[in-house]
Amino acid sequence: MTSHVMPAHSDSHSSADNYLTASKGFLSWAMTLDHKRIGLMYLIGTMTAMFIGGFLALLLRAEHLSGTPGFVSHDTYNQLFTLHGAIMVFLFIIPSIPGALGNFILPVMLGAKDVAFPRMNLCSFYLWVFGAIFFVGALLTTGLDTGWTFYTPYSTNTSQTNVVLATLGAFILGFSSIFTGLNFIVTIHTMRPPGMTWFRMPLFLWSLYATAIIQVLATPVLGITLLLLAAERMFGLGIFDPKLGGDPVLYQHFFWFYSHPAVYIMILPGMGIISELISTFSRKAIFGYRFIAFSSMAIALLGFLVWGHHMFASGQSEMVTIIFSALTFSVSIPSAIKVFNWLATMYKGSIVLATPMCYALSFLFLFTIGGLTGLFLGALATDIHLHDTYFVVAHFHYVMMGGTLVAFVGGLFYWWPKMTGKMYNEFWGQISALIVFVAFNLTFFPQFVMGSRGMPRRYYNYLPEFQVYHVLSTIGAFLLGFGLLLAAIVLITSLFKGRKAPANPWGAATLEWQCSSPPPLANFEKTPTVGNPYDMQSVVWDPDTESFVRRGEVPIVPDESEQPAHA
């Protein structure tokens, strides 16, 4: 341990040193400016939202055991699918990875003490809380029955539910997302340590950077759209309602101009996590670093040009439809590049199936299906048949849940020892990954078949011929709920029973594994100098500390030409 960048191991620290124990009391959390505590609060918040959204999903699936009215009414069903979608999208998937894992890991990965604007960071979390309160307000008063997409004119002149309350919630959550994005962009630009050039940045940071650009550029459009919607509903301003001289399809253009790029806000950070996991657990440098980094940026930019593919059947002009179809296929290329690069990373690696890697391999399987089924929806002739059927529902769950959620859980297992200082039970972690994987396919694969056969989405009653698929899907959904609950139990149990986590249990070479677990309040005593984030051979297993440690000196020291980014 001669290197000055290598802080002492966690076990040589007194327990008062880390960020969890540095101060106590409610206010020390509520008023904290520490990115790690804010990350943890985001984690608790978004996980709570996920379990509420998941519970609503299970109620939906239970109702679908038969195609005739079951234990909920028409109206309740419509509110269930609306709130399931809205809560999952706005309160969970969009904020989860950047808000929870990004907030915690990004500054540590940069060797920095915090994000660029810690107060704005705390504000972003409180905006999330206020947004959530609005949603819960809608849930507990009238419910919401417009679908998470708030399509006009139903949402402005027909729905009897409290649409304004929910749209204001989404509006506030938008600002939360913008603040996080802005913070990350500035932090990455100005706070990289000496030696960390753009192309020595871990790929998780590239993906968060690409995500942040979308958050900052696209979210304001949603904010404006939702304000116009609320103005039409409250004051009768004619924007979208044809009775008032408006155009309902205009709303769809505005909405998807945000909500399609938002799909990449959801998936890009997940892809970033997968790049870290596959590289670490294959003990090998990521293959084709630059292609992966550029593909994140390509996805972020191309993602702005394809919103019209949600509207192939809406009555937008044929020419526009054809152009959007062509552009849509262009987004598939950077995604394909990533999949091939991840595979090539495993080639000749030293692969260990630790829990995070199990989730990463699940991701690879599920995301590939999600991506390939997108081809059916990008092609015009087939999309006309499949649009607004369960095929679409299955497709975006494979991407959003099989992709983002699985990556999130994988990332959580990966960074959990760093965040909490505790190791979880590896065996039960792997079992949870297996259950989630099997149950996920059982839930959503039948939905591809019934969608192809014409089962429309958002249907309370359905024709008897679809029942067998619905029953399979419902069984899968309950198993899936169980798998995720098991994952949560494994993690929570570790807090009480887990053994103490070493600084670097996995052998990763990125900076966050150089500080102790959990990190001290200021992360690093001295700004570390960095080399290649994927030089796995720079760390070796040390049986004494049961941790990977740096092999001698830092292998790459920055030369004269590599100025610190913030110099």
Add this chain to the structure above:
Amino acid sequence: METFRNLLDPFPSQQSTFAANVDAIYYFIFWLSTFFFVVIVAMMCYFVVKYRRVEGQEPEKSPSHNTPLEVTWSVIPGILVLGIFWWGFTGYVDMRSPPAETYDINVTAQMWSWQFKYGTGAVDAELHVPVGTPVRLIMQSKDVIHSLFVPAFRVKQDVVPGRYSGLWFEAKEVGTFDLFCTEYCGQKHSDMITKVVVHATDEENVTEEVPQTFDQWLEVASDPLEGGRIPLEDAGKKVVGMFGCLQCHSIDGSKKVGPSFKGHFGQQVETRDGSVLMDENYIRESILEPNAKIRQGYDPKMPSFKGAMKDEWIDAVIAYIKSIQ
């Protein structure tokens, strides 16, 4: 075994001239995707086994990038998706290019029923079309966005209020097929389903399921009273069916979206602003101006049928309602 194969068959039968091409594109993408998926997963599993970690042994050196390889696996998928785009695009252009001669039907969508109107004045809640004839639907919505979807025909088009939307198809076989609303339109969205009835164009080809030719059906539908040859209440029952009234009104006294047809004729009923005698005049007013007097406990959700339901048809509906008290 047959049932099992049927469960996995992804498509309903091909009943329009578009269907074969749509399915061909679907299967092309399906097999292409299956190929790539199998290769990716097989390599993944092979690597996991072959390169599993051995304690104390570092992996052998391998390159961290290979630009020609990476360009190759960017360009090949690029070419393939370009092909998919092209095929999907040409299929779509066919769907949007109706021939010069079509049989036109006006469609009105409203929460939560369909109304199909024919040139002869016929109206029906089901879509009746002649087989082997290009049919064009000219669609409008009275309230929110709906979408007309016939899985067997592989066609779908949103029906947007404030404008006409068009859709065309040519049915290949005589039969009855499902027609769904696929744009969420509120409470009873999932009940906004009806049938497409494809009729033969000559007597020889009628089937047990669809026993009338299209012309025979059209003649009767244009005149539900059948020139006065059938009792007025029977004609009223037909009109009620043509307009889809039973989506919202029951005939057994139970409450649906609207009040039941049974039980209150000749009585005072509570309205939001007082009460009204439920007589012939109230029924007529409710059909033409449904929001004039709303019954207590119900929402103003009914659309007006002014201009669609002829005077003598309204007489028949009144006779039918009186007959089921």
